[in-house]
Amino acid sequence: MTDSIEATRPRFTLPRGACDTHCHVIGPACSFPYAASRPYTPEEETDKLVLSTLHERLGIDRAVIVQATVYATDNRIVLDAIADRPHARRGVALVETSISDHALQTLHEGGIRGVRFGFVRHLWTPPDPAEFRNLMHRIAELGWHVSLHLDATALGELQPMLDALPVPFLIDHMGRIDAAAGLEQPGFAQLLEWARRDHCWIKLSALDRISATGTPFVDAAPFVRAVLAASPERVLWGTDHPHPNPRHPVLHDESLVDVLPLCGDDHALYKMLVANPARLYGFVD
Numbered sequence: 001m002t003d004s005i006e007a008t009r010p011r012f013t014l015p016r017g018a019c020d021t022h023c024h025v026i027g028p029a030c031s032f033p034y035a036a037s038r039p040y041t042p043e044e045e046t047d048k049l050v051l052s053t054l055h056e057r058l059g060i061d062r063a064v065i066v067q068a069t070v071y072a073t074d075n076r077i078v079l080d081a082i083a084d085r086p087h088a089r090r091g092v093a094l095v096e097t098s099i100s101d102h103a104l105q106t107l108h109e110g111g112i113r114g115v116r117f118g119f120v121r122h123l124w125t126p127p128d129p130a131e132f133r134n135l136m137h138r139i140a141e142l143g144w145h146v147s148l149h150l151d152a153t154a155l156g157e158l159q160p161m162l163d164a165l166p167v168p169f170l171i172d173h174m175g176r177i178d179a180a181a182g183l184e185q186p187g188f189a190q191l192l193e194w195a196r197r198d199h200c201w202i203k204l205s206a207l208d209r210i211s212a213t214g215t216p217f218v219d220a221a222p223f224v225r226a227v228l229a230a231s232p233e234r235v236l237w238g239t240d241h242p243h244p245n246p247r248h249p250v251l252h253d254e255s256l257v258d259v260l261p262l263c264g265d266d267h268a269l270y271k272m273l274v275a276n277p278a279r280l281y282g283f284v285d
Helices: 048-058 076-084 101-109 129-140 152-163 172-176 186-195 218-230 253-258 266-281
Strands: 019-023 062-066 089-093 112-118 145-149 169-171 200-205 235-238
Touching (some): 019 200, 019 235, 019 266, 048 062, 062 076, 062 266, 101 112, 129 145, 145 172, 152 172, 172 186, 186 200, 186 218, 200 266, 235 266
Parallel strands (some): 019 062, 062 089, 089 112, 112 145, 200 235
16 A cells, blocks of 8 residues: 555654655546556545655655556546745646647646656557657756656667667666665666766656665665765656555655654755756745
8 A cells, every 4th residue: 555644754854945756646536537558557545635745744845746557648637736835846747749839848847847748658659750850849948847757777778869869868767777786786886877967857756766674764765865965966766656656555655754863964865856857846935
């Protein structure tokens, strides 16, 4: 089972302005119906009120809401959640590469600051390369970034595309590495190499997926420390709440907070949790 609003508060106190840069809102289905072509059907609704309650309990002040794949490219649910707290929320959208400039501008005015595409072939259909390049130039004019769901082992194959991007790109979920494979695994070595490049950001999200041992996810901490050391200015953190398709059957979000002191000192954690997301997403105190 995943987190519930009745769960306890974390022992670790997050710094003021802490941001969850990867979370989702789902439901109510009567207001925001799922896409017919959705890859899965959620077991429960975790709407914007549930998210607000969770973040208050964890001590999270800001959020970046990522469009859930169950809604395909209908981003209304993300815009609705941002509108409740426009000073403290931003969004990442799923869009067709053919989206109009007017629609992009509407998303921007609603708080969207990036788009997301997947390159894990059993989960996503990768975009047409030419259409993808064209869209990247169009979102560059808005100051957006692109969030990429990929396996770190594919970074070499994707290098020509990544090198040509006119926008910053962000690797979701630490490139889907597996802590069980150790710090020397080829994919993690590639991830660290890319982390040192100026236009690459790494999202240290979904530590529960990286962890092979489960709660309290301590086996993920050395990987986070290594990425923080390689790129302290371009790392972000996120819960991945409500944890679609979880790796472990029992998951409480406070465990994702309580493992953070094992991942870096106060200065490194402040950058990851507050300063870096504020810079990328335009949060202002």
